[in-house]
Amino acid sequence: xxxxxxxxxxxxxxxxxxxxxxxxxxxxxxxxxxxxxxxxxxxxxxxxxxxxxxxxxxxxxxxxxxxxxxxxxxxxxxxxxxxxxxxxxxxxxxxxxxxxxxxxxxxxxxxxxxxxxxxxxxxxxxxxxxxxxxxxxxxxxxxxxxxxxxxxxxxxxxxxxxxxxxxxxxxxxxxxxxxxxxxxxxxxxxxxxxxxxxxxxxxxxxxxxxxxxxxxxxxxxxxxxxxxxxxxxxxxxxxxxxxxxxxxxxxxxxxxxxxxxxxxxxxxxxxxxxxxxxxxxxxxxxxxxxxxxxxxxxxxxxxxxxxxxxxxxxxxxxxxxxxxxxxxxxxxxxxxxxxxxxxxxxxxxxxxxx
Amino acid sequence: xxxxxxxxxxxxxxxxxxxxxxxxxxxxxxxxxxxxxxxxxxxxxxxxxxxxxxxxxxxxxxxxxxxxxxxxxxxxxxxxxxxxxxxxxxxxxxxxxxxxxxxxxxxxxxxxxxxxxxxxxxxxxxxxxxxxxxxxxxxxxxxxxxxxxxxxxxxxxxxxxxxxxxxxxxxxxxxxxxxxxxxxxxxxxxxxxxxxxxxxxxxxxxxxxxxxxxxxxxxxxxxxxxxxxxxxxxxxxxxxxxxxxxxxxxxxxxxxxxxxxxxxxxxxxxxxxxxxxxxxxx
Numbered sequence: 135x136x137x138x139x140x141x142x143x144x145x146x147x148x149x150x151x152x153x154x155x156x157x158x159x160x161x162x163x164x165x166x167x168x169x170x171x172x173x174x175x176x177x178x179x180x181x182x183x184x185x186x187x188x189x190x191x192x193x194x195x196x197x198x199x200x201x202x203x204x205x206x207x208x209x210x211x212x213x214x215x216x217x218x219x220x221x222x223x224x225x226x227x228x229x230x231x232x233x234x235x236x237x238x239x240x241x242x243x244x245x246x247x248x249x250x251x252x253x254x255x256x257x258x259x260x261x262x263x264x265x266x267x268x269x270x271x272x273x274x275x276x277x278x279x280x281x282x283x284x285x286x287x288x289x290x291x292x293x294x295x296x297x298x299x300x301x302x303x304x305x306x307x308x309x310x311x312x313x314x315x316x317x318x319x320x321x322x323x324x325x326x327x328x329x330x331x332x333x334x335x336x337x338x339x340x341x342x343x344x345x346x347x348x349x350x351x352x353x354x355x356x357x358x359x360x361x362x363x364x365x366x367x368x369x370x371x372x373x374x375x376x377x378x379x380x381x382x383x384x385x386x387x388x389x390x391x392x393x394x395x396x397x398x399x400x401x402x403x404x405x406x407x408x409x410x411x412x413x414x415x416x417x418x419x420x421x422x423x424x425x426x427x428x429x430x431x432x433x434x435x436x437x438x439x440x441x442x443x444x445x446x447x448x449x450x451x452x453x454x455x456x457x458x459x460x461x462x463x464x465x466x467x468x469x470x471x472x473x474x475x476x477x478x479x480x481x482x483x484x485x486x487x488x
Numbered sequence: 489x490x491x492x493x494x495x496x497x498x499x500x501x502x503x504x505x506x507x508x509x510x511x512x513x514x515x516x517x518x519x520x521x522x523x524x525x526x527x528x529x530x531x532x533x534x535x536x537x538x539x540x541x542x543x544x545x546x547x548x549x550x551x552x553x554x555x556x557x558x559x560x561x562x563x564x565x566x567x568x569x570x571x572x573x574x575x576x577x578x579x580x581x582x583x584x585x586x587x588x589x590x591x592x593x594x595x596x597x598x599x600x601x602x603x604x605x606x607x608x609x610x611x612x613x614x615x616x617x618x619x620x621x622x623x624x625x626x627x628x629x630x631x632x633x634x635x636x637x638x639x640x641x642x643x644x645x646x647x648x649x650x651x652x653x654x655x656x657x658x659x660x661x662x663x664x665x666x667x668x669x670x671x672x673x674x675x676x677x678x679x680x681x682x683x684x685x686x687x688x689x690x691x692x693x694x695x696x697x698x699x700x701x702x703x704x705x706x707x708x709x710x711x712x713x714x715x716x717x718x719x720x721x722x723x724x725x726x727x728x729x730x731x732x733x734x735x736x737x738x739x740x741x742x743x744x745x746x747x748x749x750x751x752x753x754x755x756x757x758x759x760x761x762x763x764x765x766x767x768x769x770x
Binding site for chain 2: 186188207208209210211212213214215216218219221222223224225234235239282283353
């Protein structure tokens, strides 16, 4: 159904002896929305800048629609880029900012007017043509920056942490907006972010990067539910770490002992006879009382040590299986009190075994 | 006990602050005021009390050929050296602010050094260097020397401004299809222009005011305003000097003020364009 729009083959970028990007292979299909996710310094922004042409790869090839673009200068690549701080030209009006790219594409004046207006309509921000960037709010500046990048009808759209300069409420709104605009245009998009929620909610595919390398890639659900490394697991929120030993088989699951007299059911087949590291996301366990003993679910006795009230959510620190575990869950009614005897419920498929 | 207003000590120190501020201004501006006042005084030798008001010293100044020549020389020298400084200095500032290259720190140091080196040393040094390659004193030497003296002011003001412009602006322009030159012309230059203009004015004033090094570099028959005034002062404090000083004070107050107005115009220039947005959007 789809052809490859962006193709990075064995791309590397070295700054002196520091490998910013190492052995990176990355394909983005036509019309796909890919998020490059990672903490600062993981090489995601460098990767984006190499696609844009703002950095030269030390080695490897970059293809854009089957054309090798390593030696094509930035201004001839036809990429739309939205920068972290919007990078609007402060001395130009919103109209002139958006029209900037069209001037270099020999578009006739009436056509420029029409296309700038259409772009402003698309980002739902008409009537600001004559304003200077300083007269626009953060969210409006963001929309102008997007309009400026899409009006040139680029082959690909690149976002460099575009939402990080906005405050929380606006960020959520713009997340939905950007996704809508990308869907409307069906444009191939690479989105760099350190925010897992952004990456998971917006993209078709997430590429988690770490230390210049691709750590894992897949659909948001894949990456979140089936992490292949401890780094990726820990990237999406707090993770409890336990050790278990296989002691038996129970239908589709295996029974593991995680403490003296405490066994749990863990999905999958695991090597018997040696301690295995078990990871458990804080939000995949439940604290409660009187859980029905369903198959594939383990119920572990626990004691609440402390709880943090987080508004809609509550975070419990509980003692269970001889250690302290964290659980985050929706707050129904009032929270359990410190010292209360409770139960911890974990489903067999929620244990992560790497 | 809590006092409602500021304590006595605080009020006293605030009063002292005002007093000292006032005194600084008096000591700085009173001599200037005296000169301006004396320039309008009729007697041959400037002295108090003021006996009347006259413009005759200004007319005498306008008829004084050597002074007019000195002013012309100073203007020509100032314009030539500050123009050259502005062109070279802006290019250097751009390179220093935007590129990492071998010897960058040394270039930065060399371009800033003339501010720190006493002019008398610059004067002797450049003269000896020119002798070494067999060049004698000339107006060209004078211009080159003044470029060296004024260059740091252009470089520093422009570089400071350039560093304040995020490089993402230039990168955005390039992703949109502008090459490096077009990016400079459309984005970098307009945003830096006020600083470049300020640097030019600064350079001109420095050149116009320069005395020490100029004494070493000027050919025998060339006088700038400062060297000529120095020559006149060796005989007596002439009333024409007071008139000249008054004229220069007016110019040196008016020039930066005018410059600031123009700089503000230039800065606002980008937003002046108001395309008629009457037709309905499609």
